[in-house]
Amino acid sequence: MSRASYQDIQAEVRRRIQTRVWKPGDTIPTEVDLAKEFNCARATINRALRELAETGLLERRRKSGTRVSLNPMRKATLDIPITRLEIEGRGQTYRHKLLESQQVSAPDALSAEMNLGRSQMLVHLKTLHMADGRPFMYEDRWINPKAARGILRAKLAEVSANEWLVQNVPISHGDIAFQALGADTDQAAALGVTVGTALFIIDRLTWMGTQTVTKVRLAYGPGYRMVTQI
Amino acid sequence: MSRASYQDIQAEVRRRIQTRVWKPGDTIPTEVDLAKEFNCARATINRALRELAETGLLERRRKSGTRVSLNPMRKATLDIPITRLEIEGRGQTYRHKLLESQQVSAPDALSAEMNLGRSQMLVHLKTLHMADGRPFMYEDRWINPKAARGILRAKLAEVSANEWLVQNVPISHGDIAFQALGADTDQAAALGVTVGTALFIIDRLTWMGTQTVTKVRLAYGPGYRMVTQI
DNA sequence: AAGTGGTCTAGACCACGTT
DNA sequence: ACGTGGTCTAGACCACTTC
Incomplete structure (x- = not known):
């Protein structure tokens, strides 16, 4: 050599x-x-x-x-999927539907988690993402308009909230959690499954400095897997 | 500067x-x-x-x-937990119990997944991992004795299969998948939950070259989350 | 005090992708 | 052909850990 x-x-x-x-x-x-x-x-x-x-x-x-190392399989790198690309990558057509869009004051539990003042006004969105017209993933998102200026004027039916945020709001870091939960009534209705069905959940909390920008819960339909290699 | x-x-x-x-x-x-x-x-x-x-x-x-980058949150690094350390890190005591240990010929579906010949003999282990005496995670493992020489003589009640493998069998790479599944009867009985309860599942398939060493499914009890930061 | 990895430099050549 | 990142070198000094 x-x-x-x-x-x-x-x-x-x-x-x-x-x-x-x-x-x-x-x-x-x-x-x-x-x-x-x-x-x-x-x-x-x-x-x-x-x-x-x-x-x-x-x-x-x-x-x-x-x-x-005694235990060589200690770290795995996951690709965080971009839903549209993930679906199109399988040769399916992507569509999303904004099911609900409201401005509400934050529930107490959420205020604590998102580090907000009392009764802070938030944008609350519920979106269904579809592959070939069939439910794929249900998204429940809260946006802090104090961090995401302009969100109130954005046309969220045309551009997805995620894309709007990526283009318009800088972020410094984020927390991500993966877990399994039984479907609640909203998720069950949107995904077309029975309440309690095991769903793969990704929670993401996004920060700019000490301020939270958005909190989103993604609930994937049955059969969804995240895969990686080591 | x-x-x-x-x-x-x-x-x-x-x-x-x-x-x-x-x-x-x-x-x-x-x-x-x-x-x-x-x-x-x-x-x-x-x-x-x-x-x-x-x-x-x-x-x-x-x-x-x-x-x-247009989408800055594309990769997350997950720490694959070592169950004993994860539990002890919370200040709880770790114990595990070997529920079942058999030598059986591989079911067809498994033969395909593990890239084995027909009716290959495998070691099949079912283990419950406990935190402070309460069920924490249920492990269902298949080991290929052709790759893991010596496994048949190992005292798996004393040393956990995972520790034995780490110490004795080299590996080249692995596939990992995360998903949510409703508890089957084995999992439900071991973890003390009802059948169908949403469980967080980690599947790991470990290779040495073109040979599979072990396939393991970890089923975590309700409430389990994997977290990371970006 | 000494040994090991952690980082930086100034320069060089190469590989790739666009033109 | 050219511009950019990708890698390598030989040497230096520093930071941390153990002795």
């Missing part, structure tokens, strides 16, 4: 772990030693090992070195 | 995107230009932008440059 790329090195490290040359818990050679072995710069080794550590295959600590 | 670190640069890029100095869809300056502006090496800019692109905030293409 003349000169190794960081990907070559990653492949070789993976191979050594898989073939038990390096076993879980073992300390592997230092960057300097590996650089000599692979005839490359230390920075190249560093990048290779750093990325493997980010995926959880290795654990690195200054002074004590780099060890093979 | 004397010299900027790659993290300083990431923070500043985030700030410019959040404050709409750079808007979604905009092309930002080239690495060379940014290196001049920040008075640092191009490699530093490269690392800052590369990492932001990995999280989905930026999109990079040779020749056309770096653009602000």
Whole structure:
């Protein structure tokens, strides 16, 4: 091997772990030693090992070195689906229908979760997303107009709320939660299932600084799976 | 600003995107230009932008440059929980109970999914994981003894199957799926819920090369959530 | 105090995609 | 052909952890 790329090195490290040359818990050679072995710069080794550590295959600590992780499947990267693209990607046609649009003062529980003052006015939207005309996902969204200026004038029947927000409101970070819940009456009616049917739920709470922009609950119809590889 | 670190640069890029100095869809300056502006090496800019692109905030293409992503929340990193640590991390005591352990020939559907020959012999385990003595998660696992040599002699009542596998069987990759399902009779009985209760399900299929090592379905009790930040 | 990874530099060449 | 990001180098200094 003349000169190794960081990907070559990653492949070789993976191979050594898989073939038990390096076993879980073992300390592997230092960057300097590996650089000599692979005839490359230390920075190249560093990048290779750093990325493997980010995926959880290795654990690195200054002074004590780099060890093979005891539990290599610790992190998974999920692609957050964009519903329209997800549906079109299957060759189906996407449509969405705005079922309900109101301005209401926030319920107490929501005020706490969204870090709002008492009786803050919110936009509340209920939307059904469809694939080939059949219910696919039911969206229940709350928008804080103080953070999302202009939302009151937006034509949300034409542009989806999500697209409008992406285009018009900056965000700093978000919380995401995945869980399973039995369908409530709204979800059941919209998705055409019986109340209590197990639904895959994604909750997303989006922030700009200390202010919440929007909270959305996505309820997917039966059979929905999120998949990833490690 | 004397010299900027790659993290300083990431923070500043985030700030410019959040404050709409750079808007979604905009092309930002080239690495060379940014290196001049920040008075640092191009490699530093490269690392800052590369990492932001990995999280989905930026999109990079040779020749056309770096653009602000239209949909910044495209990827989420989930920590795959290690059940024992997850429970102990809440200050609860962890226990698990091996409910059933058999050697059976694989059902046809499983043979296909696990890429096995016909009537391949498998180890089938059913385990209940408990927090403070209460049901927490029900695990249904199939192990391929051809890939997991020694499993037949392992004392799986003492060491959990997962720990035994981690210590003794190398893996190359895995498929993971998340979904919601109504509890079947086994799950309901083990978790102490009624049949049909919505459960959060994680399926994991683990490979060594072209051979499957183990397939496991984890069924979490009601109320379980996986959370992450973006 | 010493060993290890973490980061940065200045420069170089390459790969890809657009023109 | 050219412009952009992708990667690599040889060396340096720093930060953290353990001794």
